[in-house]
Amino acid sequence: MSAILAVHDLTKAFGGLMAVSDVSFEVQEGEIFGLIGPNGAGKTTLFNMLTGLTRPTAGTVRFLGQDISRKAPAAIARLGMARTFQNIRLFGGMSVLDNVRVPRHALDKVSLWGGVFGTARSRRLERETLASARELVALVGLGDRMDAPAASLPYGARRRLEIARALALAPKILLLDEPAAGMNQAEKEDLSSFIRDIRDRFGLTVLLIEHNVPMVMGLCRSVAVLNFGQLIAQGAPEAIQADPAVIEAYLGVAADA
């Protein structure tokens, strides 16, 4: 395995608040890497910097050997990084299928001109996009809801649809921001095996933010722990779980952790 993502001294200050402070870690190709920490620890801010939505105050992010720390979100997505959001972002009024057809188009350089002039190439791409969107929707278990408006789906299904939408970008790395939030234990277990399945099927690397410690422990090969913007521990799940600094950071939230 080699590092697909290397984060070095990454820092984000919002005024005087150090949301992320000198954070460094590496994610190996093919692994499921867990990023945990209490609310407000800086996890989402870190994701926002990785995906280009937030410009780092300092530090670098290398993805597939390229420095992406100052690139725009679309450029980073094109390199093969896709994400989901802590607060689900779907087009609620659009159909399930159309939600998954959208992102590919966003990256497709020929879509504008090809779409206008109806070239053979654009028509072929259109067919391929539709076929792969249908496949992805079926893969996340929504094959019988293709034409339903996204907003009409139950919560867990919307979470899965958001993952399908990210997968439509054909990413190399998938960033999931608290995908299990609001799920019960059975749903969390389903989601865990689903994440493992898509990792294997698409040869993905997965970076997973999760508040729920047991879920991360069962799923991840390595784990990094953020607290007040700082990386307080990283390593194998067993070592993390026994780390006094981690236990202390989680004391206040032990009941739901």
Ligand SMILES: Nc1ncnc2c1ncn2[C@@H]1O[C@H](COP(=O)(O)OP(=O)(O)O)[C@@H](O)[C@H]1O
């Ligand atoms: N755009 C922003 N402006 C100012 N402060 C922010 C902004 N985004 C996040 N923060 C602050 O940064 C800290 C980390 O937040 P966040 O990254 O959302 O944490 P987490 O995802 O671990 O819960 C919090 O104190 C939060 O209030």
Ligand SMILES: [Mg+2]
């Ligand atoms: Mg967050």
